[in-house]
Amino acid sequence: MRIVDFLDKGASLNREAPCLTTDGESMSYADVVALSNSVASALVAHGVAPGDKVGILSANDPTSFTCIFGISRAGAVWCPINPRNEAAENQQLLDQFDCSVLIYQASFAPLVAKIRPALTKVHTWVCLDDDDDRALSLAEFLSAGTGSAPDARAGDDLAMIAGTGGTTGTPKGVMLTGTNLETMSAITLMAYPFVGRPIYLALAPLTHAAGVLCFPIMCLGGEIVIMRKPDVGDFLTHLERHQVTHTFLPPTLLYMVLTNAALDSTDRSALQCFWYGAAPMSPARLTEALSRIGPVMAQLFGQTEAPMMVSTMAPADHFNDDGSVATQRLSSAGRPSPLVTLAIMDTKGNQLPRGERGEIVVRSSLVTPGYYLNPTATAEASEFGWHHTGDIGFLDDDGYLFIVDRAKDMIITGGFNVYSVEVEQALLAHPDVQDCAVIGRPDEKWGERVEAVVQPRAGHTVDPDAVTVFVKERIGSVKTPKVVHVWPDLPRSKVGKVVKPDVKAQLAQSG
Structure with missing residues (x-):
């Protein structure tokens, strides 16, 4: 399936049903299909051929999200550009991905003006929601189309190129195919509860996990409620007002929901599935969520290279057969997904038995074919014929996956391996701690010492x-950390993850 096929599937179920809802106004499936047709026709009129790359620089917005389906319908490749990135990083990504068209919101016009001189490959600039003298308005862009929508496909099934987070060095372009996204959507529909027509609330950036989770929702003709800004109070209001059935938050935002005074009085009765993921979650906070939000919490584990669904833990898996909370597996990442083969591997390519720690490796049609124009990185990630996640973990006797650390974050102190995630989970169990980061710092006696912020x-x-x-x-x-630092907040990436290199750098500056 192409990305646009998810939209068309939803439209085939009920063209007049609400598809995208924002600020109290809805676009029906028919509306979204029509606009995607116009965008596709306009792209072709502006010289975009199947396989060409089109960037979108936008906050959460229904029009920009609809453009994704127009890009797909034209057979082009969607390149999501995170608006929270620094200008230099976005310039690098747009150039690295060979983007020939950039569609952006007017609020990012100053950023675009700054990077435009260096983007010689971009020949068409489209400003979605206001006038920008150096770009086409949306109406001007669409007017070039013939009105007849193309039905094209990229020859290599390439659907999107997503930049890696950049927290580990120079960002890479992860190629994701229609097959990758189809597999992710199939796993979602297989592994989690869906009863009736879903209503999905998207607060997190649509450029990341919140966006691709829309595709399986559309397969069922569901409604997607888009929040323009990540406000936790508004999130709870939307949850009740729209009788939301499905939503997703990373742990950092979920912790904020748990501290919001309005949570307990919010009607959560329609919720079927509250996904959490993208970072480890404290078992103590998860237990609280199961009690206060309800028995609807659902974990997912993946990465850009294997989107979302390497392993899954449905709401029911959070409980034992007798109905008690399954505390023994709340710190797990669930079990390998139905369409994923997962193993634990040592550095020589040997698969390790249950209980032993090593790198998590996977094989699946979920896995990227590689990094765009980067064969060296592609070869490194697929050594021994498996995709290497860079995460250290183990499988228990029941087949649950436990992630103990990123390989690069393991601390060796006095000859002992200390996994920062384990220390962070202990810290997060303390009632006064909202969030934390554990790192290793040079130490004359121990080699490295464990420190926490x-x-x-x-x-x-x-x-x-x-x-x-x-x-x-x-x-x-x-x-146990030798030193505990207290900071009012932690440095975070554009998607809310704590950036440990920045933590280390700030600590080094302070001595």
């Missing part, structure tokens, strides 16, 4: 000594 919960004060005692009682002295 913690962010207090709103209205709470963190006592470093008390936190140290708390962690030591749970995981022992070797893994």
